[in-house]
Amino acid sequence: MSVWALGLNHTTAPLDLRGRFAFALDQIAPTLQSLRSSFPSGRHPQVEAAIISTCNRTEIYCASEHIALDHTVGWLAESGGVAPTLLRSHAYTLHDDEAARHVFRVASGLDSMVLGEAQILGQMKDAVRAAENVGALGTTLNQLFQRSFAVAKEVRTATEIGAHSISMAAAAVRLAGQLFEDLRKTRVLFVGAGEMIDLAVTHFAAKEPKSIAIANRTLERGEKLATRFGGEAMRLADLPARLAEFDIVVSCTASTLPIIGLGAVERALKARKHRPIFMVDLAVPRDIEPEVKALEDVYLYTVDDLAHVVQQGQANRQAAVAQAEVIIDAGVQSFMHWLGQRSTVPLIQQLNAQADEWRTAEMARARKLLAKGESVDAVLEAMSRGLTQKMMHGAMAELHAGDAASREQTAQTISRLFLRKER
Known part of the structure; x- marks a missing residue:
């Protein structure tokens, strides 16, 4: 699973260009539906999406199996009636850890015109609720935003990032x-x-x-x-x-x-x-x-x-910014670890389904033997042997396949998986 972000803000785009991509809160739901339906369903089924739109920024966050930044840029450019090349010259595109770090910084007030301001956090929560209400927010983006809120809370509690800020x-x-x-x-x-x-x-x-x-x-x-x-x-x-x-x-x-x-x-x-x-x-x-x-x-x-007015006194908060960045880095690492684990979920599900299939087959075989009058010990012995053989069959076949180098690599993997010493 991958996440990506496309945005433009007060530091990258002039006011009139930002105005072309400003979405009122009541426009978010239909806009999200339009965005999600624009992705090719074959390669990008059920793309998760959220849109944050304020006076200083418009940002799109997406999650799917495959990153589709070019498509997202094209869709946003068309919605604002500008050429994709113009939009790209004033926008930023981020993915995975860069996208996570950016949304954590935004939530914490580090990317705002008013350094440390708290208003953006409420606006982000409104955007997340709008995405949830339209069914556009899946597990991945939900985790991303909930973690961004937690990081923002820690930054505000543990640092003085909001001190001396001018709204x-x-x-x-x-x-x-x-x-x-x-x-x-x-x-x-x-x-x-x-x-x-x-x-x-x-x-x-x-x-x-x-x-x-x-x-x-x-x-x-x-x-x-x-x-x-x-x-x-x-x-x-x-x-x-x-x-x-x-x-x-x-x-x-x-x-x-x-x-x-x-x-x-x-x-x-x-x-x-x-x-x-x-x-x-x-x-x-x-x-x-x-x-x-x-x-x-x-x-x-x-x-x-x-x-220039709201940025006065920013030098007084640089120490707090450095502290906040450390908290954000830890949050990014934690999210990326979670995201990496998510990639193994389909394999885990397949393994559980296969094991359950084997168990069901052996249980059915055992019941038949018991119905025929076989002793319980003999049936248990046969069932355990049957399960063991099914579990070991793939590993044994791989050990006898391929060249010497691949067999050696397979042997090391099998040893690590099956010959672990219990502690």
């Missing part, structure tokens, strides 16, 4: 504080109501802005989040008309197309008499049209723009 939301607050002298005088709009926005609202609310508003496609969900922070909820459809009211806009939705366009921002700036707007687009694909960044009174930051 994307905290970075946005820090940048906003550089533009506005007093955040308590600002009005903040959050677009979306997911986990990332929840985190962003928490950080901005701590600065006690003048007002907080949540714009969401589902008003009920927006109201639930707004109530927690004493804010107001508004419909997403009302956003263009009200955009001018806000000094800070933070957006992160699952929309596949931008929801804040250049025209809407231009009208808002005109109504604000060109007072500046600080905008943060945490979505992949983008929520805010990239042309907005060129406007004179707009300060627009994307997830990639925040990279």
Whole structure:
């Protein structure tokens, strides 16, 4: 059994390319079904698969008897509408121990834009549940991910990898504080109501802005989040008309197309008499049209723009990283040992089936002899001899076959298997 991974992340691919391969959580199930059905059933029956898709990465993990990286690259390229050569130039492909080490590092927060961040672990668990629900997660990938979660827990417990880390939301607050002298005088709009926005609202609310508003496609969900922070909820459809009211806009939705366009921002700036707007687009694909960044009174930051902020203080965590890598190495060795043992499972099953067949045949023969009146001792003697002969027949035949060199090798193997001294 082999495992392989194909991915692209914030270090290998630009934001707009990553956006082509971003899958919302409710898209994972049909996407996995499409991926698995694309493999030739003859050579790749029942391929296990899982997809992790966040604002910083999209990764596909597969397991099967034979590695099929080229096929996986071709399928993903087609799904994103790009040439396989373009995808390969921005992607990474890993298999077996390299794939295991990568997923352990991802789960532990070592491969994140925010070193040591814990959010990715929850996103990975969501991806695993989605794969389980659609029946795409078999024994091998289940082991891989469960071990990655265990390794991540050990890394977080045994090291200080999460100490001094700055989240994307905290970075946005820090940048906003550089533009506005007093955040308590600002009005903040959050677009979306997911986990990332929840985190962003928490950080901005701590600065006690003048007002907080949540714009969401589902008003009920927006109201639930707004109530927690004493804010107001508004419909997403009302956003263009009200955009001018806000000094800070933070957006992160699952929309596949931008929801804040250049025209809407231009009208808002005109109504604000060109007072500046600080905008943060945490979505992949983008929520805010990239042309907005060129406007004179707009300060627009994307997830990639925040990279240098969240990486501050990384040097202070290098000792923790070294400790984490040791834990990960041990986890990789353990998984590869388990995976190696899995390759012998079919042979073990065949041996057990063959032994059971011999046992059944000898038992049937013994019952017939007993029915004919043979003594129990004679029947037991015949049954034990019959089983012994069946077990030894293959070994004896191999000892008499082949040339001298092969017979010598066979003899050593048989000695090791059959002439072991009991301790």
